[in-house]
Amino acid sequence: MDHRAYRVFNSQEMGIHKMTTIELLNIENFVLKRVSLKIYSRDLFVLIGPNGSGKTTLLKVIAGLVPYKGKVLFDGISIDNLPPGKREVGYVPQSIALFPHMTVEENIMFGLRSRGYSENEARKIAREYMEITGVLELKDKYPLKLSGGEKKKVAIARALAIEPKILLLDEPFEGIQYEHKVHLTELIRKINRELGKTTILVTHSMDEALYLGNRFGILVNGKLLFSGNKEEFIKSVGKYLQYINSLECRLDDIPGEGLAKVSCNNIRLLAPIEYHRSVEENLQTSKIYLLIPADKIIVSQTPIYPKINLFEASIENMERLGKALYLLYARIGNIMVKALSNRPYYEKVYVKIPIKYIHVYIPM
């Protein structure tokens, strides 16, 4: 599966804007500062931001688990006075928080039983969601015996079983193996597209974020600095987040399968790309955007072989972020690249941009 798809799925395209919307108006509490946000029905809204910026708190505000000032509206109706159990949100926290003393099936049945479903009804519905999430064969197992990825799926099934209006996923890709990550990504996509569940996804993982999300928000220090669609996000993410570079480039050529020659101002780069006819048609005129995480960029005083995507650069500025963590601003020709490094560098350096960490986005 390649996450660097350049198709924009957006709710307007799918023509379902008339359904439920979720609105946050001037939300304020111990972390958040006047956050206002609108999430349309069936959106997969990805919330990105550094640690401690208030992403989890925002999810908890919607779920009614932390105090706040301001308004949360579902379909225009305020839910501020409703307790968490009446808000109809499916919450999957970062720690997953499965009930360790219950089997997978009992975990999924818990919400239904709490809502007054009979044992048999609850079992039937739980079975349905276990099938959807692919955990049916685990139904009699206890959480302690499950792998990280399996636990996440069970937690998602448990949240879905109560048929919530919105699904809140807090860092679902954290701490699981690559293979499970792929399955989980597909599952979340399926839930959003096929079941039509409006979803808010908090993640650090840019790959999954770009693959899944159709609308994005950037939260820094409790402030929502940006919200918008994928294209707008990719264009502006570098401005708001220290650890992401976003470059506007032009597609020059597709010399081989999976690779593209791009030029960003005057520098030429190789970037990964998925073959698409429309891309070839638009060659030369195609504007594309590259996202490169600052921590993946390699800075060195000596050249790094092979010399692919290797540039001479000069350090223009440097910020010390931690004991052994520096944010370097390196100028390559006309462009500025941010790189994280564990030691300081001055003046002339070599900067290498590894191909596999470049995310390509082609607006269509």
Added chain:
Amino acid sequence: MIRRFLSKNLFTWTLLADNMRIIKKFSDIVLTFLVLAILIMLWYLMSLVISLPYLFPSPIDVMNAFIRLVKQRMLLSNIVYSLLRVLLGFSMGVVLGLFLGFLVVTFKFVKRTIYPLIIFVAVTPSIVFIPLLMLWIGLTDLLPITAVVICTSFPLAYAIVSASKNIDPEIIDVALTLGATRKDIILKIVMPLSITHVASMLKFELGHSWRIVFITEYLALTTGLGSLMFLAYSTIHVDEIIALIIIIGLLALTLQWIIEHIESLIVKKWGYIR
């Protein structure tokens, strides 16, 4: 060569290994008895050497003292007295402790007001309450029972609260979003999740109850194994003292064994480490 030999004779080897295990278990028991017999023999020899039977009685003297206690019909009734006090006090203490514990966990108001007092009583050595209780309650059966209730319930409540603190708060958050009521959360989440911790606490509390009952009987009552001990001490019957130590020890061991079984049943039924 060795591998070929092993694989050919694997069946015989496993059979042999099984037999070895049984033999080992059996030999362990034999060994324990052997050590015990040697110790008793040593004890007997030492008593012959020392030859002060009123201060260092032989095993035979202790056996005779045991028979004497049984014949005087003192032993059985006093065992029953002590046992009843322990069990009554302990079970009442457990009920009260569970109630208090879950009260504190459930209501923030209770936590703010009563919980500090619970901590105070739980961490204070329970023996220090006995003089006060002797004066307030008097020298009746109620004394050891009350003392046991106090020394069981407060530490248990404390244990429940600290166990519930260890529960991941996100588990509670998720339960809330799923529509669980406060009652659901206490009964279906907090109680089962703290039960393993509480069950192991019970074992400890039972041993403690024995100590408290023995001390109150020894100090203040005329019935129970503690009072028998006091009688034996004041009439300088060392043989009876040793007989009583062995009896009390064996009784405590039996009760401990029972509670351990109950604990493992609880953990199996509600505990989550399976």
